[in-house]
Amino acid sequence: MALDIEKLLEKYYDGETSLEEERALKQFFQGGQVPEHLQSHAAQFGYFANARKEQPSLSFNHELALMLDPPRQGPVRRLGTWLLRIAAGLALLIIGFGAGWLFQSKSEKGAALAALSGEKTGEIAEMKKVLAFEQMNNTSASERIQAVNHSYEIPDADRDITQLLINTLNFDPNVNVRLAACQALAHFAGEAEVKEALIQSLAIQTDPNIQISLIEALVAIKEKRAVDQFQQLARNQEVLDVVRLKATEGLNRLNADV
């Protein structure tokens, strides 16, 4: 054995040993049975074997991971957030479409305005459903406003529709819906019953906005029969000053038109 080792050592110092032979040497010199005369070689082989076990510290690995991460945060992260942004945008779009679709189908089912493409009777039926008095607690104000505004799109409105709008004007709990109905009715002010309804409504409306809208609508169609209502308003101390002024102004204009 010792002889073999000596031969190997000779080969080793000549640079002629194979990796296997060198491993055998390392093993031999790390074992406890190294003869005295070969002891001086042990340090070298022991050193090689131990040096091979050296590793960077754990904190280094951590630092390296951190160091390689920022580049990832640079180009890669940016791409990530790009993708994320696009994805978020798409998600929002999809949610938007989905919500719109849901809303539409729900309001169709729950009887709303939607029937844009439907035939006239269908449209009116939809409108009626939304504006129906008993529905008022089930529909939102904006739904009803939409339904009211929808009346503009009906080319030849009939009595049903104007009656519906008149009812809305007089009885809708929401002032904005009533205002919308008032404005819608101004479009149909040519109809006799609409004129009548506008005059009557003026007597019962208490909201200044609607009162002013009604006065304007009646002045616009030069409705002389409104004069009495205007005079009452102008004298009524409970009515806002602006409304009284508006009524007086309307009175003057209607009288001037004689």
Next chain:
Amino acid sequence: MSLNMDLQAFNKRILPVQGRLFRLAQMFLRNREEAEDAIQDVFLRLWTNRQQLESYQSVEALAVQMTKNLCLDRLKSHHKQKTSHETDMIALQAADVSPYRQVENSDSAGLMHRLIGELPEQQKLVLHLRDVEEYTLEEIEEVTGLSNANIRTILSRARQKLRENYLKAENYGTGY
């Protein structure tokens, strides 16, 4: 996403070599922290040039070459610093050495480390790659560009020189 894949592929190819690069740097620089710092630099350079890595036959050989060059550069600049602030550097290095290191430096492993460090550049590189890292001659060829026969000669010289210096140091120490 492809860059993410990049990092994974990069880690897969490079990280297994980390220990080797570290030991090589430690052999050259003879300081743990500096060695870690140096190979961190190597990794960063490899990472920034990762697109070109595909064209290299052996990324490991490239990384070893880079580590060697970087360490030699650092030693050169250190040397310049040393000549101007020699006393400072010595004081700093002494403060750097942990008690554990001091003990280790006094034993034969520390002596070996120092003696290998004192070998000529090429000799210590070839000796390290072969005797510590157990590279085949072909792998050493790839890193150094030296011929097979040349490597054997250098290896033989390095081994003999190391032994010679070791015996000298030991004899000197024990008063032979």
